[in-house]
Amino acid sequence: MTDQSPSKTAVGRLPRQPATRPGSPDGSPDAPSRTGVSRRRLLGTAGATGLVLGAAGGAAGYAAAPAGAAPLTSLGADRAMFHGKHQPGITDALQAHGHLVAFDLAAGAGRTEAAALLRRWSATAARLMAGEPSPHDDTGVAQDAGPSSLTVTFGFGHGFFDRTGLQKQRPSALDPLPAFSSDRLDKARSGGDLWVQIGADDALVAFHALRAIQKDAGGAARLRWQMNGFNRSPGATARPLTTRNLMGQVDGTRNPKPSDDDFDQRVFVLDHGEPAWMAGGSYVVVRRIRMLLDDWEKLARAQQESVIGRHKSDGAPLSGGAETTPMDLEKTGADGSYVVPVNAHARITRPDQNGGAAMLRRPFSFHDGYGADGAPDAGLLFVCWQADPLRGFVPVQRKLDRGDALSPFIRHEASGLFAAPGGAAKGEYVGQRLLES
Amino acid sequence: MTDQSPSKTAVGRLPRQPATRPGSPDGSPDAPSRTGVSRRRLLGTAGATGLVLGAAGGAAGYAAAPAGAAPLTSLGADRAMFHGKHQPGITDALQAHGHLVAFDLAAGAGRTEAAALLRRWSATAARLMAGEPSPHDDTGVAQDAGPSSLTVTFGFGHGFFDRTGLQKQRPSALDPLPAFSSDRLDKARSGGDLWVQIGADDALVAFHALRAIQKDAGGAARLRWQMNGFNRSPGATARPLTTRNLMGQVDGTRNPKPSDDDFDQRVFVLDHGEPAWMAGGSYVVVRRIRMLLDDWEKLARAQQESVIGRHKSDGAPLSGGAETTPMDLEKTGADGSYVVPVNAHARITRPDQNGGAAMLRRPFSFHDGYGADGAPDAGLLFVCWQADPLRGFVPVQRKLDRGDALSPFIRHEASGLFAAPGGAAKGEYVGQRLLES
DSSP states (O other), X not given: OOSSOGGGEEEOSSEEOOOSSTTOTTSOSOOSSTTOHHHHHHHHHHHHHTOOXXXXXXXXXXXXXXXXXXXXXXXXXXXXXXXXXXXXSSSSOOOSEEEEEEEEEOTTOOHHHHHHHHHHHHHHHHHHHTTOOOSSSOOOTTTTBXXXXXXXXXXXXXXXXXXXXXXXXXXXXXXOOOOOTTBOOOGGGSOOSEEEEXXXXXXXXXXXXXXXXXXXXXXXXXXXXXXXEEOOOTTSBOOOSOEEOTTSOEEOTTOOOTTSXXXXXXXXXXXXXOOGGGTTOEEEEEEEEEEOHHHHTTSOHHHHHHHHTBOTTTOOBTTSSOTTSOOOTTOBOTTSSBSSOTTOHHHHTOGGGTTTOOOEEOOEEEEEEEOTTSOEEEEEEEEEEESOTTTTHHHHHXXXXXXXXXXXXXXXXXXXXXXXXXXXXXXXXXXHHHHTO | OOSSOGGXXXXXXXXXXXXXXXXXXTSOSXXXXXXXXXXXXXXXXXXXXXXXXXXXXXXXXXXXXXXXXXXXXXXTTOEEOSSSSSOSSSSSOOOXXXXXXXXXXXXXOOHHHHHHHHHHHXXXXXXXXXXXXXXXXXXXXXXTBOOTTOEEEEEEOHHHHHHTTOGGGOOGGGSOOOOOTTBOOOGGGSOOSEEEEEEESSXXXXXXXXXXXXXXXXXXXXXXXXXXXXXXXXXXXXXXXOEEOTTSOEEOTTOOOTTSTTHHHHHSOOSTTOOGGGTTOEEEEEEEEEEOHHHHTTSOHHHHXXXXXXXXXXXXXXXXXXXXXXXXXXXXXXXXXBSSOTTOHHHHTOGGGTTTOOOEEOOEEEEEEEOTTSOEEEEEEEEEEESOTTTTHHHHHHHHHHHOTTGGGEEEEEEEEXXXXXXXXXXOOTTHHHHTO
């Protein structure tokens, strides 16, 4: 009747090494897409060789495989690595379920308590991502399931450095974002001393991790805000590279690819004047972007495509070609006007229109039911990663703020900016190089 | 650049016939579980024979498979049938995502408008469940994905019959449920003239269907309440028959099985005094059951197991054996007390303790973030199906109301009771036999 017996465990059969060096030729780092190429290849291989998942043995873990049973796919067994040069959840494939949660340090909690908290959180994240129960009073909600590509990612907000007396270690990149004229931000759902991103391909695995992280916070930090999101399920679509958002639009076409020569320098902090503790880290901008779907869906498809600048069917630019064909910004139609309108969202956000800045968008959709007016409370939990927010998110958002055709159909309702330190080495916890500096 | 080109379609490769006669020996009706045996067998077969899913051809549909690409699994291609003796979404395997939504007929809308609405809804449901776009102004949100086991199920509430002048056709089984002392019901999120249950294994496919159903309502009905839920993802676990809820407890062990001799008579309306239009139908009780997880998780595991009467690890009764071993209610421990406490939830809800009544539980978990007090707004969207609520849900809930050890940890916050008519034959719409009687 004991559970968690090692003899019954069966996870980690198909470990997915995180992108310790995105773009490495071994194919292991997945592009942040629902059906990343390397993930698909992995599963294809498993199927072709008849590898039976869920058999006894394997790494120490949590998932109890009843005798003779085998999981349907490797979904449950898919595992991301906690330790590494970068934190997980940045270059890993988009998961089907996400939780974003922010905490504020509790009154009286300072550097010591923060260090202990990050130590607890890191231990929990490492165990859960390996498919093991949480260190204390595990709720059992994830029991039977494998890690299901769980990732847990930690970030520090501006106030964290005041609370911990570490102001001198605060990067200037954490200075508050400029105000944008179209912002309608709810302070209660914005900011926070600490931010945690949880992603997994199983809803109960994700919820289990959220509860464990919250329990670990104990008296050291109190929950500030929390949001739930989702992406397409693995296997629901054959589309190889990009996902769709709740407007029905292909999303993520212009994301930098780990195979790009400059991927690391765009996404991760290398050195150039940053505090040493941020080496291998990244800055994340989080925006809750409500979609005004009742208005959007009144537009005819051709109107929607003009707003975006891409075809809805396959994400190809209105100037022609396929999804990944470069957009011809100069192409004009029979009437002499640009085929891709000057205020089209995809024109404004093109990296080569923004000083080459690029951010790695890794969003979740959200749907929190309906408002009192009958309109859906739905949209995008925009999450983007970059080496420098002032060269990534800010200039693009500033241009969007001035003349994006999409603006009437969206509303930025919450905002956060966090510094996610580099990944923890084995025996280390996330943020240790800051908190024990 | 056109989308929805038939030459690109690839769905319905592995049609899942709905349970036209649950319990039939062909193995097609899935038990309502995350990893129903027949579903697993289906996928196992596909893997063993190397069947490539997502190739061109197949039924007319919606999912565009880029050249050379293949979905990871059959998840996207899995399809439930709309037409049949019973509506879909009752005996089909639990899906990973669910939406429950209730509408009230609009002022001025009567039987004619209701009939037209059910005709629209049935046409939309049939198309979306086949992986085709909705009939009008499809949003494109489900594009690229297969039907992903989408089901859409319709029910009528008590008030529907007043609004349509069909009071004489109202079954007595729709009489309001008795009040239970532990109820804390929010009227605004309870009841409704019309109820729709949407389930799918892909979040965007489910959301797309919800929007299409809402758009179809047009001026005939307005949204009353809407709730989102989830279950384990296909492939996350090897557990064959049951799921877990957010308390970490195995859930659904005692559900009637389609292979039971009396399955039909317990779940579906046969004849005995019912209106003819309900033949093949079922009554559904819907309860939003909030779990007080902060309190629950303070209990030690052994205390939780005493509350439920089953082991948390595998759902086996405290009296011994495996999950499906019959519970020994008389077994006593060394101190002479019952091993399964007298107020244990599983003792009280046992069908043979309730006049043999059984209901088919087919729930979704929910998590709508956190309340102002920091407690999770999470729990179970309890959905149970039965031929007669007065012999299914009501006597069990009455006993639970009197002395369930679980009561301090849950709160019934919303309630609905709906009559789901039998399935529509081809060319027919759901409810036609009522609305055109």
